[in-house]
Amino acid sequence: MVGVAAVVVLTAVGEGARRYVTQEFTSLGTNLLIVVPGRNETTGSFPGAGGVPNDLTLDDVRAVERDVREARLVVPIAMGNDTVANGERRRQVAVIGTTSDFQQVRHLEVTAGSFLPPGDLERGAAIAVLGAEVARELFPAESPIGRVVRIGDWRVRVIGQLAPKGRQLAVDIDNLVLIPVATGMRIFDLTSLFRVLIEVRVHSNLESAEERVLALLADRHGEDDVTVITQDSVVGSLNQILTALTLAVAGIGAISLAVAGLGVMNLMLVSVSERTAEVGLLKAVGATGRQVQRLFLTEAVLLSLGGALAGLGLGWGLVRAFVALYPAFPASPPAWAVVSVLVLAVAVGALFGVLPARRATGLDPVEALAGR
Amino acid sequence: MIELDGVQRSYPVGAEPLVALKDVSARIAKGEYLAVMGPSGSGKSTLLNILGCLDRPTAGSYRLDGREVGTLSADALSEVRRHHIGFVFQSFHLIGRLSAHENVALPMLLAGIPEDDRRARISTALDAVGLVHRAHHRPNELSGGECQRVAIARATVMRPHILLADEPTGNLDTANGEQIMRLLERMNADGLTLVVVTHDPNIGRRSDRVLVLRDGEIVQRVPGRELRPDALFESRA
Numbered sequence: 001m002v003g004v005a006a007v008v009v010l011t012a013v014g015e016g017a018r019r020y021v022t023q024e025f026t027s028l029g030t031n032l033l034i035v036v037p038g039r040n041e042t043t044g045s046f047p048g049a050g051g052v053p054n055d056l057t058l059d060d061v062r063a064v065e066r067d068v069r070e071a072r073l074v075v076p077i078a079m080g081n082d083t084v085a086n087g088e089r090r091r092q093v094a095v096i097g098t099t100s101d102f103q104q105v106r107h108l109e110v111t112a113g114s115f116l117p118p119g120d121l122e123r124g125a126a127i128a129v130l131g132a133e134v135a136r137e138l139f140p141a142e143s144p145i146g147r148v149v150r151i152g153d154w155r156v157r158v159i160g161q162l163a164p165k166g167r168q169l170a171v172d173i174d175n176l177v178l179i180p181v182a183t184g185m186r187i188f189d190l191t192s193l194f195r196v197l198i199e200v201r202v203h204s205n206l207e208s209a210e211e212r213v214l215a216l217l218a219d220r221h222g223e224d225d226v227t228v229i230t231q232d233s234v235v236g237s238l239n240q241i242l243t244a245l246t247l248a249v250a251g252i253g254a255i256s257l258a259v260a261g262l263g264v265m266n267l268m269l270v271s272v273s274e275r276t277a278e279v280g281l282l283k284a285v286g287a288t289g290r291q292v293q294r295l296f297l298t299e300a301v302l303l304s305l306g307g308a309l310a311g312l313g314l315g316w317g318l319v320r321a322f323v324a325l326y327p328a329f330p331a332s333p334p335a336w337a338v339v340s341v342l343v344l345a346v347a348v349g350a351l352f353g354v355l356p357a358r359r360a361t362g363l364d365p366v367e368a369l370a371g372r
Numbered sequence: 373m374i375e376l377d378g379v380q381r382s383y384p385v386g387a388e389p390l391v392a393l394k395d396v397s398a399r400i401a402k403g404e405y406l407a408v409m410g411p412s413g414s415g416k417s418t419l420l421n422i423l424g425c426l427d428r429p430t431a432g433s434y435r436l437d438g439r440e441v442g443t444l445s446a447d448a449l450s451e452v453r454r455h456h457i458g459f460v461f462q463s464f465h466l467i468g469r470l471s472a473h474e475n476v477a478l479p480m481l482l483a484g485i486p487e488d489d490r491r492a493r494i495s496t497a498l499d500a501v502g503l504v505h506r507a508h509h510r511p512n513e514l515s516g517g518e519c520q521r522v523a524i525a526r527a528t529v530m531r532p533h534i535l536l537a538d539e540p541t542g543n544l545d546t547a548n549g550e551q552i553m554r555l556l557e558r559m560n561a562d563g564l565t566l567v568v569v570t571h572d573p574n575i576g577r578r579s580d581r582v583l584v585l586r587d588g589e590i591v592q593r594v595p596g597r598e599l600r601p602d603a604l605f606e607s608r609a
């Protein structure tokens with residue numbers, strides 16, 4: 001029973017984690033390529049050839065826009081951390097330098113004012129869009145639109161405010177400040193972009209786009225010095241890990257079920273020996289060996305099924321409690337786990353009930369009646 | 373009609389097999405009332421178990437209504453017991469978890485008799501032993517005499533034509549024992565073949581015929597009314 005509860009809870013949580021991750025990633029669109037400067041360590045870099053990777057620049061972004069036909073949106077990201085202040089009200093936030101297309105890629109909504117205007121890749125206007133939380137902190141009583149805030153020593157004018165969104169993949173959207181990418185590189189004195197996001201037109205273009213981007217940048221930099229991550233690969237490998245975890249958990253559950261099976265067998269053996277006289281009586285009034293066997297098998301199956309149902313109930317209760325505590329986490333036991341746990345319990349009951357049932361069937365009626 | 377010819381039953385105990393019944397031959401007519409008597413360990417229960425197809429002879433022949441049953445398989449014997457034989461035991465052997473009603477239902481459940489039929493037959497059987505009002509009591513709520521009456525209802529509910537009772541009054545006081553014997557004798561009067569194992573000479577005298585066993589052999593066959601009080605004693609000499 002405990003085994004069944006454990007299987008239900010753990011597979012529910014495992015499945016929940018898998019769904020949570022998948023949901024988070026796919027909410028960003030699966031047509032996304034992420035270009036990161038530097039070789040991925042795990043794919044092996046060449047020791048001798050140039051330790052520091054070349055910068056990922058706005059020129060690279062423009063080249064990709066021009067040459068990679070599959071790309072629908074190419075969004076540069078420059079990243080920094082600084083204090084944002086409105087007079088005495090200040091807050092430490094992540095500042096992202098990007099372009100107007102960032103809104104589409106990240107599915108952001110603007111509640112007041114407007115998002116970064118399109119077409120500003122090089123100029124770097126002194127404007128900013130505030131995350132919901134930042135806006136509320138710096139301007140508790142009034143609208144921030146049109147007001148000037150300081151980022152470090154730089155003064156920028158607020159042109160928009162984002163709708164509350166919460167965390168998205170470890171990035172707290174509500175605590176962001178968005179500025180034009182060139183402005184960001186100037187403020188933080190950056191030579192390289194942090195990331196370039198590329199959204200392809202259709203999912204099937206993903207691979208060819210990846211190849212083309214890699215080839216283009218290798219050509220421009222004179223070496224292979226960027227890494228391209230696809231949503232698919234990230235989601236895929238996370239998915240794999242979590243599925244493996246869920247299966248492992250199910251395996252542990254199966255072992256505990258086997259242990260429970262031995263318990264059932266023991267219980268049934270005791271039951272048979274306690275009821276030897278009863279078996280004798282059944283035979284005396286005309287029960288065949290098969291009938292006696294079926295009786296004890298049924299009892300074993302009912303016993304383990306009862307245990308399994310109790311376990312399911314317990315597990316379900318625990319999952320419910322878990323969901324009540326963490327509403328965002330879509331934990332629910334996968335149907336396959338519930339079904340297979342029940343089937344397994346019945347099978348275990350039948351399997352481990354066979355030996356005791358055989359023992360009952362083999363009893364000699366006269367001796368059984370005498371309780372021997 | 374029961375025909376035993378040279379029936380033997382031995383148990384492989386140690387080097388020399390223990391012979392519980394040696395060369396027993398007997399005929400028991402349909403509707404007869406037979407008492408089996410003899411000292412303890414003389415083989416009375418062994419004989420009754422063979423008659424009831426709970427046990428098989430190691431040698432000899434047992435024919436029931438002309439059919440050889442001594443060599444049938446265990447399942448075939450179950451079938452014979454189910455339809456032809458009712459058992460009453462000294463210690464009742466009721467199932468404690470089940471009510472009187474359910475205990476009586478048991479043989480019919482095993483025989484696959486439909487629900488409606490079962491109900492009617494349980495009522496009839498409990499009525500015959502005067503226990504309709506106790507149908508939903510469990511054995512531990514019933515007196516010894518009442519328990520034995522439930523057992524008799526269970527033994528007769530399949531309408532067997534042979535009723536075998538192994539010391540049915542052994543656990544009862546005189547008054548209850550007398551009531552049980554009256555019940556069994558009334559069923560015998562209605563045509564049921566009755567074989568009773570007993571130590572009580574008074575019961576023996578009421579039977580049609582007495583078989584006296586000693587050391588696994590029939591040492592005396594007398595009509596019940598001719599059984600003298602010292603008959604058992606004599607046979608031992």
Ligand SMILES: Nc1ncnc2c1ncn2[C@@H]1O[C@H](COP(=O)(O)OP(=O)(O)O)[C@@H](O)[C@H]1O
Pocket residue numbers: 367383385390391392410411412413414415416417418419
């Ligand atoms: N299962 C058995 N194994 C060995 N000996 C047995 C077994 N059952 C009965 N006996 C022996 O057979 C003899 C007859 O037993 P039983 O028929 O029970 O006697 P009764 O009912 O007349 O008291 C006894 O000596 C008894 O010990």
Ligand SMILES: [Mg+2]
Pocket residue numbers: 416417418
């Ligand atoms: Mg006996």
